[in-house]
Amino acid sequence: xxxxxxxxxxxxxxxxxxxxxxxxxxxxxxxxxxxxxxxxxxxxxxxxxxxxxxxxxxxxxxxxxxxxxxxxxxxxxxxxxxxxxxxxxxxxxxxxxxxxxxxxxxxxxxxxxx
Amino acid sequence: xxxxxxxxxxxxxxxxxxxxxxxxxxxxxxxxxxxxxxxxxxxxxxxxxxxxxxxxxxxxxxxxxxxxxxxxxxxxxxxxxxxxxxxxxxxxxxxxxxxxxxxxxxxxxxx
Numbered sequence: 717x718x719x720x721x722x723x724x725x726x727x728x729x730x731x732x733x734x735x736x737x738x739x740x741x742x743x744x745x746x747x748x749x750x751x752x753x754x755x756x757x758x759x760x761x762x763x764x765x766x767x768x769x770x771x772x773x774x775x776x777x778x779x780x781x782x783x784x785x786x787x788x789x790x791x792x793x794x795x796x797x798x799x800x801x802x803x804x805x806x807x808x809x810x811x812x813x814x815x816x817x818x819x820x821x822x823x824x825x826x827x828x829x830x
Numbered sequence: 831x832x833x834x835x836x837x838x839x840x841x842x843x844x845x846x847x848x849x850x851x852x853x854x855x856x857x858x859x860x861x862x863x864x865x866x867x868x869x870x871x872x873x874x875x876x877x878x879x880x881x882x883x884x885x886x887x888x889x890x891x892x893x894x895x896x897x898x899x900x901x902x903x904x905x906x907x908x909x910x911x912x913x914x915x916x917x918x919x920x921x922x923x924x925x926x927x928x929x930x931x932x933x934x935x936x937x938x939x940x941x
Contacts, residue, residue, distance in 0.1 A: 764929075
């Protein structure tokens with residue numbers, strides 16, 4: 717596609733359930749990033765992929781969070797046993813090559829845990 | 831100390847005003863610098879890259895001072911549509927690549 721595509725755009729889930737968020741980066745972009753942004757707050761880095769490997773997982777807030785990327789393209793962010801504090805918009809971004817190049821963001825997946 | 835720090839804001843300015851945002855970064859190995867703009871409940875979008883010699887794009891001027899580890903963004907002749915949050919972004923390679931976003935500075939331009 718022309719831009720970074722994320723799904724679902726909105727998700728309401730019950731506390732304790734697992735959720736999967738999907739990101740389809742811009743075609744040809746080798747780097748993929750996940751960020752989290754709570755309402756009125758700044759961007760919180762979660763994880764970065766170069767190809768299928770994740771050289772930097774330092775931002776994942778707990779072991780309930782995991783992410784994978786397959787085929788150097790689509791990535792999935794999984795949150796297990798969701799908590800109310802997980803409510804936020806999860807932004808995926810991609811860039812051609814490593815960081816230092818322009819990062820393009822998707823519109824985000826808005827997660828609400830009730 | 832945060833790796834990227836920005837003016838806390840918010841900045842409230844009238845239309846036509848000139849406004850400047852500052853950003854400091856802590857890691858001298860930082861290599862690439864950007865300003866992004868984020869509208870309310872929207873994703874961040876690139877406003878402009880920041881080059882060592884300084885660069886201008888219409889009403890927007892960005893400057894970099896590597897010695898002081900300082901980046902600035904100047905907006906001249908502010909428009910209502912400039913109201914947004916401006917994010918300072920730094921990329922570096924310290925054995926692994928990293929892109930760090932500042933917390934952002936909110937700008938409100940009023941008629």
